[in-house]
Amino acid sequence: MSTHEVTNQPPPRVDVDEFTTNLALTEAVQAFEAGWASEHLRHVGTRVGTAQFQGDAATVHRQPPVLHTHDRWVRRVDEVAYDPAYHRIIGAAVADGAHTAAWAEPAPGAAVARAATFMLYAQVEPGHACPVSMTHAAVPSLMLTPELADRWLPRLFSRAYDERLVPGKRSAIMGMAMTEKQGGSDVRANTTSAVDAGDGSHLLTGHKWFCSAPMSDAFLVLAQEPVGLSCFLVPRVLDDGTRNVFAIQRLKDKLGNRSNASSEIELDQTVGYRVGEAGRGVRAIIEMVAHTRLDCVLGSAAGMRQAVAEAVWHARHRHAFGALLVDQPAMTAVLADLALESEAATWTALRLARAHDADADDAELAFRRLATAVAKFWVCKRGPGHSYEAMECLGGNGYVEDFPLAMRYREQPVMAIWEGSGNVIALDVLRAITKDPESVEAFLAEVSVGGSDALDAHLARTRTLLARADQASARQLVEALALALQASLMVRHAPAAVADAFVATRLDGQGGQLYGVLPAGTDLAAILDRA
Known part of the structure; x- marks a missing residue:
């Protein structure tokens, strides 16, 4: 039947080099001293852009993990079965060093190269990035x-x-298992106990409300000792080859992140080995938290890139009312605004990664202490709204699971919630301002770049907020700090058309509450050419 002929639909966006087509990412890699990894990143970008990899990514969200608590003989096994596609994805990410390459082979820019690798994989399939990130952060x-x-x-x-x-x-x-049902982010309220076994190990007993990636080989866990909260490494398999006690009670039925299992677990005289000093568990775990927060920023930025790439691809291939969607002013403005947000997130993510390199000096260490929390708050919170607007650009197709943006819309909120939701992060920023003034000085030195009257005026307002910071104004302050960082990076590194549009819309009051409100004279074509 003639009505069955399909016309005016975009071709599949497959077999694309996701690295070289992402100009903000390639330029940031060069700017932050990881240009030596460009060939590797082209390899990764080509791999994740293939039809096969994208097919595997779609499969693992349609075939979520399944819990098997017992075998046929009613013995506990506590295993989670994944579709083979999941193992192919995470195996490729590990082979390309998305997990620990910057630790294993430290060099100037190594953390940037690892971050770009991580982002390319997370752009197409985000669920596997959880255990990859925790391996890096541990x-x-x-x-x-x-x-x-x-x-x-x-x-x-x-x-x-x-x-x-x-x-x-x-x-x-x-993996990690810190959260308990009565405490959430208040980990000092944890009730899991640890008793010295007398042989260098401890025996842990308690209930963990969230345990991510329960088929990992080992976990960092917090438990109470008589002297206070301590951190422990809990292996799934003991040295004698037997299974450690690790009862997976159920998998969480989550909004998104469906390819990755999250679970509730019971520990009952479970063997663990103390990490760090007794009673200093928060100190031991804090570096892991900082690095997972970095990866939340990377993951959110990767998701924004996927959203923009899919939306612009659709608009460049679909006609409506006699013209391509991308050439119609209302749509052009929305796409360009989405691209500005994505580019700013990308520059922020890789600048932050550079501060996590092994060669970071004292000023870089101070900068990253504050900037990690600031970027985690802002970039991750911008993700869900960004993915929704991109999904709408595809119309009905965007709302259908055959296309990746429905998955992305469900996925973006987890980065804002994981490792400290908004208020927790805002309070961390207040603590840094009070207890670590060097971090404030380093941050302000980073963003005070000149060359933009609007940025200078924004910084003056931000300094006023810093002087009177309290809980009631914390979110306003963190937003101001984040926009200062993003705008300064755009002014320094992005083309003038991109930087000017970002500053005008985000700092100078010429943008709207929603995407697609850009000042007259904005070079939309130049912005979209980079998308």
Whole structure:
């Protein structure tokens, strides 16, 4: 039948090099001293852009993990089964160093190269990024205890991936289990207990409300000792080859992040090894938290890139009312505004990654202490609204699971919630301002770049907010700091058309409450050419 002929639909967006087509990402890699990794990143960008990889990404969101608590003989096994596509995805990410490459091979820009690798994978399939990120973030915590580091870091640095829970593995993936039902972010309220077993280990008993990626090889867990809250490494398989007690009670039925299992677990005389000092569990875990917050920023920025790429692709191939959508002024403005947000997030993410490199000096360390929280708050909160607007650009197609933006819309909120939701992050910023004035000085030195009257005026307002910061104004302050950082990066690094439009709309009052309100004279074509 003639009505069955399909016309005016965009072709599949497959077999695209997601690295070289993302100009903001390629330029940021160069600007922050990771240009030496460009060939590797082109390889990654080509891999994640293939039809096969995108097909695997779609499959793992349609075939979520399944919990098996017992075998046929009613013995507890506590295993989660994933579709083979999930293992192919995470195996590729590990092989390309998305987890621990910056730790294993430190060099100027190594954290930037690892961040770009992580973003390229998370752009297409975000769920697997959770255990990849936790493996990356566990490294500095493990370094606090040399005997644990000697045993575990070579496995975490491995580029091999083995999904089995078996003894003698030469590689490992890490998870964490901190949250308890009565405490949430207030981890000091945890009630899980740890008793010294007398042989260098402890026995842990308690209930963890959220345990991400429960098929990981080991977990960082917080538990109470007589002297206070301590951090422990809990392996799934013990040295003698037996399974540690790790009862997975149920998987969480989540809004998004469906390819990645999150669970509730019971620990009952479960073997753990203390990480760091007794009673200093928060100190031991804080570096892991800082690095997972960095990865929340990376993941949100990756999601924005996917949203923009899909929306612009659709608009460049679909006609309506006699013209391509991309050439119609109302749509052009929306797409350009989405692209501005995505580019600002990308520059912010990779600048932050550069501050996490091994060669960071004292000023960089101070900058990242404040900037990590600021960027985590703002970029992650901008993600959900950004993905919705991009989804709307596809019309009905965007709302259908055959296209990736419905998945992305569900996915973006987890980055804002994980590792500290908005108020928790805002309070962390207040603490940094009060207890770590060097971080404020380093941050202001970073953003005070000149060259923009609107940015200078915004910085003057921000300094006023800093002087009277309290809980009631915390969110306003963090937003102001975040926009100062983003605008300063755009002014320094982005083309003039992009930087001017960002500053005008985000700092100078010429934008709207929703996307698509841009001042007259904005070079929309120049902005979209980069998308």
